[in-house]
Amino acid sequence: KNQVEQSPQSLIILEGKNCTLQCNYTVSPFSNLRWYKQDTGRGPVSLTIMTFSENTKSNGRYTATLDADTKQSSLHITASQLSDSASYICVVSDLKGAGSYQLTFGKGTKLSVIP
Amino acid sequence: NAGVTQTPKFQVLKTGQSMTLQCAQDMNHEYMSWYRQDPGMGLRLIHYSVGAGITDQGEVPNGYNVSRSTTEDFPLRLLSAAPSQTSVYFCASSYGTPEGDTEAFFGQGTRLTVV
Numbered sequence: 001k002n003q004v005e006q007s008p009q010s011l012i013i014l015e016g017k018n019c020t021l022q023c024n025y026t027v028s029p030f031s032n033l034r035w036y037k038q039d040t041g042r043g044p045v046s047l048t049i050m051t052f053s054e055n056t057k058s059n060g061r062y063t064a065t066l067d068a069d070t071k072q073s074s075l076h077i078t079a080s081q082l083s084d085s086a087s088y089i090c091v092v093s094d095l096k097g098a099g100s101y102q103l104t105f106g107k108g109t110k111l112s113v114i115p
Numbered sequence: 116n117a118g119v120t121q122t123p124k125f126q127v128l129k130t131g132q133s134m135t136l137q138c139a140q141d142m143n144h145e146y147m148s149w150y151r152q153d154p155g156m157g158l159r160l161i162h163y164s165v166g167a168g169i170t171d172q173g174e175v176p177n178g179y180n181v182s183r184s185t186t187e188d189f190p191l192r193l194l195s196a197a198p199s200q201t202s203v204y205f206c207a208s209s210y211g212t213p214e215g216d217t218e219a220f221f222g223q224g225t226r227l228t229v230v
Contacts, residue, residue, distance in 0.1 A: 004157065034218075043119070043205050043221030044158075089157070103219075105157030 002027040004092050004106035012112045017080055021109045023073040023090035031095040035064055035075045038087045038108065047075070047088075080113045087111070117141050121206050121222035128196040128229045136191040136225050138206030146209045147189040148173070148219075149181065151202040158205065164189055165212070196229045203227070 004025045013019050025033070032051045036044035048059045050066040050073060057064050061084075063076045077084055090106040122137045140147065148163035160173030164183040178200060180192040189208075193200060204225045211217035 041224070043207075043223050045221070046218045049218070103160070105159075107155060107157045 002092070002094060002102070002104040004090055004104045006088075006090050006106040006109050008109060009107070010110040010112070012114060013080055015080060015082060015113050015115050018076065018078050019080060019111065021075045021077075021088050021090075021111070023075070023106055025071050025073070025090070025092045025104070027071075027092040027094045027104050029095045030068065030071075031093040033064075033066060033073050033093070034091045035062070035073075036089040036091060038089055040086070044089055077111075080111075082113050082115065085111060085113045119206055119208050119220050119222035121204075121225050123225060124223065126225060126227050128193070128227065130196060130198060130229060132196050134193050134196065136193075136204055136206075136227075138189045138191065138222060139187050140189075140206075140208040140220070141187065142208060142210070142220065143186060144208035144210050144220075145186065146212060146217075147183065148207050149179070149189070149191045150205045150207065151175065152205060152224075153202050161191065161204075193227075198229045201227060201229045 007022045034049045035047045037047050038044040047062050048057050048064045052068050061078045066073045087108040087110045089108040092104050094102045119140045145166045149161040150158040152158050159175050161179050162181040164170045167186050170181050206222040207219040209217045209219040
């Protein structure tokens, strides 16, 4: 069964500090991996997508990495802001072919940035 | 831009009641889906549609019905509400299947409580 495991479950950091969130997956065959940000009471919003051939991708202060060999991804947040407080969800898509629809969601990491 | 609109945002039902959660998108996306999000769990797929007139079951379809008469709308029907259906429901749409480089856009969610 496809699985996506995220760590830590929750994290509290001081404003201005950096942090790294982890995602390990067993999804196969792998198609792509997305990181979503979900603010409290809102739907998830995509931050970045990683395909098999990509190692690193940045979106402002967010940098995602992917190691397809070890099936690990990380999301690094630089110079955190209060607005970064949210849940970060790792979502992996498998390659089942046209017409298929298979996403595996992690449980998310709840990040709290405090002044 | 409206994006994906869900109504209502909050709902309380009594056990055995039926109701319809509405979802509409204005991005002309072919692919739409319904997820539920429960504490400590990743989003789970209930039903999805790859185009008007076409629907299919996801991971947790029991107790729910869907239909897709137009590209824009994808309502989710609870036939006879049960306390186990207490959850936050998200509708999502995308231009293509998740296997490709397409982003799923989520609505703001419907928080449903069944008493």
